[in-house]
Amino acid sequence: MENIIFEIHNLDLYYGKFQALKNISLNIEKNKVTALIGPSGCGKSTFLRSLNRMNDLIDTCNIEGDVLYNSENVYNQKYDVINLRSKVGMVFQKPNPFPMSIYDNIAYGPRCQGVKDKKTLDTIVEKSLKSAALFDEVRNRLKESAMGLSGGQQQRLCIARAIAMEPEVILMDEPTSALDPIATLKIEELMNELKKEYTIVIVTHSMQQAARISDVTAFFLMGELIEVDETNKIFTQPKIKETEDYITGRFG
Amino acid sequence: MNALRSLKRSIRNYLRFNSVKEVIDFLVKSIFLLATLISSSFIIVIVVFISREGFIPFLTNNDGLGSVNLFSFLTGTIWLQGTAFASNLYSVGFIIVNTLYIAFLSLLVSMPIGVLTALFIAKIAPKRLAGFLRTVIEMLAAIPSIVYGLFGSGIVLVFVYNFAKIFGYQSKGGNSVLATVIVLSLMILPTITALSEVAIRSVRTDIEHGSLALGATKMQTNFKVVLTSAKSGIFTAAILGIGRALGEATAVSLVAGNARSGPTLNFLETTTTLTSTMLQGLKETIGIDYDIRFSVGLVLMVVILLTNAMLNFAKKKVGNVDVK
Amino acid sequence: MSNKRKRMDTLYRWMTYVASSIAVIVLSMIFIFVFKNGISLLNWDLIVNDYHAQFYNGGLPETVTFGTTVAPEDLDSNVYYSEKWGLALEDDLDREGNPMITVAFITADSPLHNINDKNNIDNEEFELNIGNVVTSIKFNDKPSALTVQGAENMIASLDASNDFREIVFSSLGGGIRGSLITTLYLIGITLALALPLGIFTAIYLNEFSKQNKITNLLRSMIEVLTGVPSIVFGLMGLAVFVPLTVRFTPADSANILSGSLTLAVILLPIIIRSTEESLKVVPDDFRNASLALGANNTQTTFKIVLPSALPGILTATLLAIGRIIGESAALIFAIGTAVKDDISIFGKSTSLAVHIWSLMTDEPANIELASTIALIILMIVLILNISVKLISKRFIRRFE
Secondary structure, X not given: OOOEEEEEEEEEEEEOOEEEEEEEEEEEEOOOEEEEEOOOOOOHHXXXXXXXXXXXXXXXXXXXXXXXXXXXXXXXXXXXXXXXXXXXXXXXXXXXXXXXXXXXXXXXHHHHOOOOOHHHHHHHHHHXXXXXXXXXXXXXXXXXXXXXXXXXXXXXXXXXXHXXXXXXXXXXXXXXXXXXXXXXXXXXXXXXXXXXXOEEEEEXXXXXXXXXXXXXXXXXXXXXXXXXXXXXXXXXXXXXXHXXXXXXXXXX | OHHHHHHHHHHHHHOOOOOHHHHHHHHHHHHHHHHHHHHHHHHHHHHHHHHHHHHHHHHXXXXXXXXXXXXXXXXXXXXXXXXXXXXXXXXOHHHHHHHHHHHHHHHHHHHHHHHHHHHHHHHHOOHHHHHHHHHHHHHHHHOOHHHHHHHHHHHHHHHHHHHHXXXXXXXXXXXXXXXXXXXHHHHHHHHHHHHHHHHHHOOOHHHHHHHHHOOOOHHHHHHHHHHHHOHHHXXXXXXXXXXXXXXXXXXXXXXXXXXXXXXXXXXOOOEOOHHHHHHOOOOXXXXXXXXXXXXXXXXXXXXXXXXXXXXXXXXXXXXXXXXX | OOHHHHHHHHHHHHHHHHHHHHHHHHHHHHHHHHHHHHHHHOOHHHHHOOXXXXXXXXXXXOOOOOOOOOOOOOOOOOEEEEOOOOEEEEEEEOOOXXXXXXXXXXXXXXXXXXXXXXXXXXXXXXXXXXXXXXXXXXXXXXXXXXXXXXXXXXHHHHHHOOOOOEEEEEOOOXXXXXXXXXXXXXXXXXXXXXXXXXXXXXXXXXXXXXXXHHHHHHHHHHHHHHHOOHHHHHHHHHHHHHHHHHHHOOOOOOOHHHHHHHHHHHHHHHHHHHHHHHHHHOOHHHHHHHHHOOOOHHHHHHHHHHHHHHHHHHHHHHHHHHHHHHOOHHHHHHOOOOOOOOOOOOOOOOOHHHHHHHHHHOOOOOHXXXXXXXXXXXXXXXXXXXXXXXXXXXXXXXXX
């Protein structure tokens, strides 16, 4: 089990009385891209957010079961959630840069960790922007507001912001759904580069995207995990009928 | 001629009614329009009449006293040399400095308190406590300024007097820059808090989530991201706050001490503002000592306008570039 | 999470705690201060009494029949009674906190019912009454008994004599009846002026006008008024409304009408904005449905739109009343600072808030009475604000 980074056992999640996730068990492997697919409201985003405990921010949310990150249960009372989130980065559906300069956006995470040295920060910013394939486009306007970037650039900035924390895992919640096809293509290329160094878990509404970029695909339906397998197997010979129906476009 | 005829025709067309209902509609609409014109004309009335009275000391010879010199009026350091009604040597230069000094100091005191309170109400406090604090702020805003003045002369003056004593300083009953700043910052606190809270609450939650997902703590998120994002709204709060501080009259007149010369930069010395000068010793309703109050009012309006324009300009700079 | 970050977090959190507690502390301090200084004077007498005391000089008639009523047994320790004169006097403090001697009671057979007015022989209603302040009693054969010597001395001196030359007494002044009535007048007249003007303007801007540059200009000209400090409104009242009322009414100086006109201008933007906001909430479907049934614009406005806007107008009215009661700077110029007891719309007088200002700028300042008035103002303003909250809670979500 050396290369398993997340182990999820019997995870149940409730919003008030509504059960959003039902008895999910899943292993997520290191340095692979895992895609979560399924129709809207199937719980795939909720599941993604339970990995870095972003669901904590919803008052009515209740969780049972275990999520082990590097063999430690993140829902343990004493678990340091701040540390978890700095190791498990996240990119959101809509780009959400802070209303600061590009430089400050990237330096934000490290600064929160207490990094103050100007040179260290400079290096981090440059490296992160390069990894996110954004550096060449913005190298001359690092001190300008991030709000002036295009949607695709903003999303890559958000990825760079996540990378700056040197995380092990990057969670992506439909990162291209608000972008045009060309920007989407750039992000997908970027993901292909990133998976060499990082573990990526991506929620996507597009099966083509899942097929193009992921190694493993998990299919969710009505809060349940229906099937999980290597991507090419899921898309060519799904074992379960609902998966096949969804992939062939009979519903969703 | 042609133009006149076509005008006549268009008026006739306009006034052609097909039914009683249309006549009533027209009449009612005219009455409402008249009301609107009256309502919107008051700002012009204010400017015209205050200017008319305010320019008298500079343009007439004031019943033989000679006209007031505009330059020395705007730059001088003594309010009145000689006796009232017997001298034309009025100046408000030092009062302008005092007024701006006091208003900005009050903002300096009130801003951090107000913004932190707003942050606490909007993001940190449990729901019930937040509701309670909101009510407290609303009540502070509802208290009339004369009551702040009363509170100022009953409590703040005593406090300042004793505070000055500690430093071996004999203040004039506590009337001072410090007392004025304390009273004014209390008065603008509810304005700043309420508006900042609105600004903070309207920050998009996904920006906050972005920060939390990077491993920032709740407090780091609040102070570094939420406040930065609410910057423009908070700036608006400051502009309104300073507007209120500049124009506040009765409360200030009870604690400033009405210094006749200046400017006063020392915290424990008596001072005077444009508004408190206007309220000071109004006895006659004719003559130079009466007219000069309108000139001071005119100066006050210009000071408020310029300050607003300046701060709005600064806000645009800060708001657009978004660089810290 | 490192210890340093935890410490910073705690520091930040405490900063917000401290800041928030300042608002609470200040509010409590204001209330405690006003309450502590003001409550002792707050009673019905204060509200119905005149501000200016009436002074009387009384003399004895030729023949005096002394009383025989025995002192009641439950006399307070600071009340002194003279059986002969049927008079009980009491040591007390006046509204400035100075000692005074008041009449605690006077028996039915007291000779003091039959004193005559030394200033005006014909005054029939001349009588010493309970609550009157006795300043001095002047005797023919010995030094006068004065307030500073206390009630005990005054009674003892009276008991020892069979007549006196003069008794100087006065009604208890310092009441706020005049200022209260002026404030009520101001509320009534101002609302009568500002409400129709404001509501009509709001209806025009929201229902009739085309949304073009001119409408926007008119709207922003009204909006600008909110930023004008109230003392500037006061100057306008002094320069425009005072001369206007002096010219066209019996008034000869600043008066209630000029004050009301000034207040009406101050309130206009508040009323217009509040009414407009409640008009905006009325869905267009209502208007279209009414128009489609053959109603004209006027009928639609008065029958459909305006009733829906009533809660907003009510809110505006309550806020306006609060503002009128609290307004001081503008009224100092527009109505003046003279405290009066006989109130006429065209005469001098002053509102409760300006009454406070007069008391505070007097030498020496009368903080007690000022606090009592402030207490009354605060209570009214708070009740108004609570009402506004209740109204908006009930009505605000009607169309959502």
